[in-house]
Amino acid sequence: MAGHVQDRWYKTETGPDGKPRRVKTDRYGTGMRYRARYVGPDGTEKSQSFPDRKKREADAWLVKIAADMESGRYVDPRSGRVTFRQYAEQWMAAQTTDKKTQANIASQMRRHVIPYLGPRSMAAFTPTHIREWLTELEKVLPASSYRRIIFGNVSGIFAAAMDDGLRTSNPCRAKSVKAPSPAPARVKPWTPERTFAMRAALPERYRAMIDVGGGCGLRQGEIFGLPVDEIALDAGWLHVGVQVKMVPGVGQVFAPPKRGKERDVPLSDSVAAALKLHMAVFPPVDVTLPWERAGGALITKRLLFTRSCGDALWRSDFNGYVWKPALAAAGVIPSREKGKRYAAAREHGMHALRHFYASVLLDAGENVKALSQYLGHSDPGLTLRVYAHLMPSSEGRARSAMDRLYRKVAGS
Numbered sequence: 530m531a532g533h534v535q536d537r538w539y540k541t542e543t544g545p546d547g548k549p550r551r552v553k554t555d556r557y558g559t560g561m562r563y564r565a566r567y568v569g570p571d572g573t574e575k576s577q578s579f580p581d582r583k584k585r586e587a588d589a590w591l592v593k594i595a596a597d598m599e600s601g602r603y604v605d606p607r608s609g610r611v612t613f614r615q616y617a618e619q620w621m622a623a624q625t626t627d628k629k630t631q632a633n634i635a636s637q638m639r640r641h642v643i644p645y646l647g648p649r650s651m652a653a654f655t656p657t658h659i660r661e662w663l664t665e666l667e668k669v670l671p672a673s674s675y676r677r678i679i680f681g682n683v684s685g686i687f688a689a690a691m692d693d694g695l696r697t698s699n700p701c702r703a704k705s706v707k708a709p710s711p712a713p714a715r716v717k718p719w720t721p722e723r724t725f726a727m728r729a730a731l732p733e734r735y736r737a738m739i740d741v742g743g744g745c746g747l748r749q750g751e752i753f754g755l756p757v758d759e760i761a762l763d764a765g766w767l768h769v770g771v772q773v774k775m776v777p778g779v780g781q782v783f784a785p786p787k788r789g790k791e792r793d794v795p796l797s798d799s800v801a802a803a804l805k806l807h808m809a810v811f812p813p814v815d816v817t818l819p820w821e822r823a824g825g826a827l828i829t830k831r832l833l834f835t836r837s838c839g840d841a842l843w844r845s846d847f848n849g850y851v852w853k854p855a856l857a858a859a860g861v862i863p864s865r866e867k868g869k870r871y872a873a874a875r876e877h878g879m880h881a882l883r884h885f886y887a888s889v890l891l892d893a894g895e896n897v898k899a900l901s902q903y904l905g906h907s908d909p910g911l912t913l914r915v916y917a918h919l920m921p922s923s924e925g926r927a928r929s930a931m932d933r934l935y936r937k938v939a940g941s
Contacts, residue, residue, distance in 0.1 A: 532565060532594070534566075539551045539553060539554060613686075629776060641679055642679060646658070660705065675875070687700060719881050721885075746794060754774075755834065756813075761796070776823070788907055816840065884916075887919065888916070891916060
């Protein structure tokens, strides 16, 4: 048996005759009588108290502890006092991702997870609790892909709890728990008609964003941070070396593009003409922001796109007050009902312009390696996984090649 059971109402001492005898302690008749004690796997002593006449229960408890240690199912009894909220807060604080990603995870957890799962102790969760939470989550988040991200973080928390000895299983991995389905594998790019309808629907000072996003494949932050000195209008190239980025607790900063992937992108005559016209009507403005972090070196860039007051664009304001109204005006999403917000439109954010750009280049026969470089992807494999279904079919080329061979042999 692991450990032993201490009787706190009696103690053994040596009597006048030199023999040991049991005598009452100062605790006799008050409080819990028995204390079951053992040394845990971490080398520290653990204990559990039991009332009078419950020594058998104390012995049985120690037997179970010993069996759990032997089988690998042992969980520190103190974990029963750790709630999901407490452990999730510790887990989030230990994340090493960039601050923006950490803020997104924290927002998701505090809005959609902790109100449901937070009060329950980590040791008490069963697959039933996870299934019930997923049912509630589906009511408020119709997008399966978004629910899947949140579910993945919750599963990661329980996996960490297993590593820390708070649990022996992950309830999110139970066979009866069905994870939200992944996002549709195939990107559906906008048509040229929709893309140019969006251009017409945007306020004039932002219309050339469609040309930069749809004509050069830039991300939203890269469009917001596009400086005039990185555009070679006559040479036909655009350099992507900076973006405007939101850092939680800091605000806006200038930063390198995603994954630090600076790149040069071909600039067509048509897009160059649109940018020239934009700059003639809305001259570029000097904007000064810190570089990457609070207290970073102040950098000044002469930006093509700014707010009417001359400041850098804020993503949330632009998406809510400029982009979504244009989506509604172009017929992409329903018009907003009075007193309500616009419908969710994650698949119709500015990222849709990058998909449009990729679809146009692939349709024109551009190779995946070059497209990957223009998009700033980490490798061509990522580009192929995202856009393979948009590549022109090779079946016709294969038939033609074989027909040419047969004609050549027949004519010889």
